[in-house]
Amino acid sequence: xxxxxxxxxxxxxxxxxxxxxxxxxxxxxxxxxxxxxxxxxxxxxxxxxxxxxxxxxxxxxxxxxxxxxxxxxxxxxxxxxxxxxxxxxxxxxxxxxxxxxxxxxxxxxxxxxxxxxxxxxxxxxxxxxxxxxxxxxxxxxxxxxxxxxxxxxxxxxxxxxxxxxxxxxxxxxxxxxxxxxxxxxxxxxxxxxxxxxxxxxxxxxxxxxxxxxxxxxxxxxxxxxxxxxxxxxxxxxxxxxxxxxxxxxxxxxxxxxxxxxxxxxxxxxxxxxxxxxxxxxxxxxxxxxxxxxxxxxxx
Numbered sequence: 001x002x003x004x005x006x007x008x009x010x011x012x013x014x015x016x017x018x019x020x021x022x023x024x025x026x027x028x029x030x031x032x033x034x035x036x037x038x039x040x041x042x043x044x045x046x047x048x049x050x051x052x053x054x055x056x057x058x059x060x061x062x063x064x065x066x067x068x069x070x071x072x073x074x075x076x077x078x079x080x081x082x083x084x085x086x087x088x089x090x091x092x093x094x095x096x097x098x099x100x101x102x103x104x105x106x107x108x109x110x111x112x113x114x115x116x117x118x119x120x121x122x123x124x125x126x127x128x129x130x131x132x133x134x135x136x137x138x139x140x141x142x143x144x145x146x147x148x149x150x151x152x153x154x155x156x157x158x159x160x161x162x163x164x165x166x167x168x169x170x171x172x173x174x175x176x177x178x179x180x181x182x183x184x185x186x187x188x189x190x191x192x193x194x195x196x197x198x199x200x201x202x203x204x205x206x207x208x209x210x211x212x213x214x215x216x217x218x219x220x221x222x223x224x225x226x227x228x229x230x231x232x233x234x235x236x237x238x239x240x241x242x243x244x245x246x247x248x249x250x251x252x253x254x255x256x257x258x259x260x261x262x263x264x265x266x267x268x269x270x271x272x273x274x275x276x277x278x279x280x281x282x283x284x285x286x287x288x289x290x291x292x293x294x295x296x297x298x299x
Contacts, residue, residue, distance in 0.1 A: 028220050030212035031182075033168040037138060038183065039104055039127040039146075040165045041111060045157060049116035054093035054154070060191070060274055060298030063094035064234040064266050066289035068101050071142025077286035082106045084286050086113035092282070092293055093117035097152040098195035098234030098268075101287075103141040104129065107150055118154040125152040128167035128183035130197075139178050149235070151183050151195035161188035164225045168217070172208040174201040182213050182235075186225035194218060196235040203247040206238045210252035214269070230298075234268045236289065262292040270296060 027033050065085050068075040082102070089097055090113040097114060104127050111125045129138035129148035138146040167183040176199075184194040196213055198206040218231065239249035241261055249267055253259045260279055261267040266289060270276075275297035282291035 027168070028212070028216035030171050030208075030216045031168045032171060033166065034128070034131070034181075035167065037129055038165050038167045039107070040163070041107065041125045042163060043111065043115060043123050045121065046115040046119040049119045050090070052117065052119055053090060054118040054121070058298045059277065060230070060232075060296040061092065061094040062096045062098070062193075062232045062234055062268050062270070062294050062296065063089065063092055064098050064236075064262075064268055064292040066100040066197070066236045066266065066287060067106070068287040068289070069103060069106060069141070070101055070147050073101070075288035081284065081286035082109050084284055085291070086110050088282055088284070088291050089113035090117050092291075094293065095154055095298070096191065096193045096232050096234070098193070099150045099152070100195070100197040100236045101147075102150060103143065103145040103147055105143075105145045110150070111152055114152055114154055121154045121156050122160040123152065123154045124163045124185060124187065125150055126163075126165045126167065126183045126185050128181050130181050131169050131179035133173065133175075133177050133179045148181060149183060149195045149197050151185055151193050153185065153187055153191065153193055155187050155190050159190050161190075163187050166221045166224070170209040170212050172205055172212065174199040174205040176201055180209055182217060184218070184221050186222070186227040188227075189229075191229065192218075192222055192225070192227050192231040194233040196233070196237070198235070198238045200238045203239060207247055207252060210237055210239060210249065214252050214254050214257075230271055230274050232268065232270045232274065232296075234266075236265055237267050238265050239267075240265060260294045262290055264289075266290070266292045268292065268294045270294070274298065
């Protein structure tokens with residue numbers, strides 16, 4: 001069963017319906033689902049924020065972040081990347097946020113930034129820990145909390161019908177202690193979104209993981225959720241676009257999808273019912289990756 005994240009904001013949720021992931025069978029052989037590892041938070045309208053920044057227009061915006069907050073990496077900045085990212089989320093007011101290299105204890109602050117941007121809406125956050133290959137348990141941040149990735153989003157109050165959360169790891173791994181994972185959410189009747197962080201050690205492994213996500217996991221989980229409609233996937237793919245290259249990230253973009261990358265290893269992919277409008281990089285002071293925002297036409 002999915003673990004529901006407990007934090008002090010939870011009591012403010014209004015009329016929330018969380019649809020828990022059922023036990024799944026016959027998943028594609030390229031992925032292993034781990035529903036019991038997920039931490040899911042769904043929260044209702046927020047009455048004490050700084051003022052709405054989200055636009056009521058039909059645009060649909062996706063923001064990708066890698067926040068380097070494990071405590072181990074050289075880019076770690078004593079946790080300062082989290083409030084900086086929460087502020088960017090508040091200012092840019094995305095519909096979906098995909099986040100890598102965070103601890104499960106960071107999710108509440110990031111979700112608060114989203115709630116403040118959309119105070120009259122519902123928000124969700126689904127965190128999936130990376131898997132420790134030595135123990136098959138959650139990989140840990142330096143402070144002992146779980147380390148991994150998250151996908152977050154907002155849904156207008158009138159459209160809220162709950163979420164279905166899914167997550168798992170890739171069967172193909174690079175032999176390191178940190179085994180790579182993905183998280184996906186069906187916001188019922190509204191959108192389907194996934195976050196991932198792929199192998200940094202082996203481009204061939206990263207490509208295999210990318211194809212497993214885009215060609216296997218996403219269509220399979222959409223079917224399980226009974227979801228039809230717009231889909232967005234974001235993450236640090238550790239793959240670049242290389243024209244004509246055998247390890248180009250473009251090789252794992254399915255037909256009917258578009259990819260927009262930051263010129264490096266972060267990418268946002270989306271189904272073609274979400275038309276591309278524009279993109280923007282945000283320089284961040286406390287992580288080694290830019291914030292990468294893609295604006296889409298939500299109609």
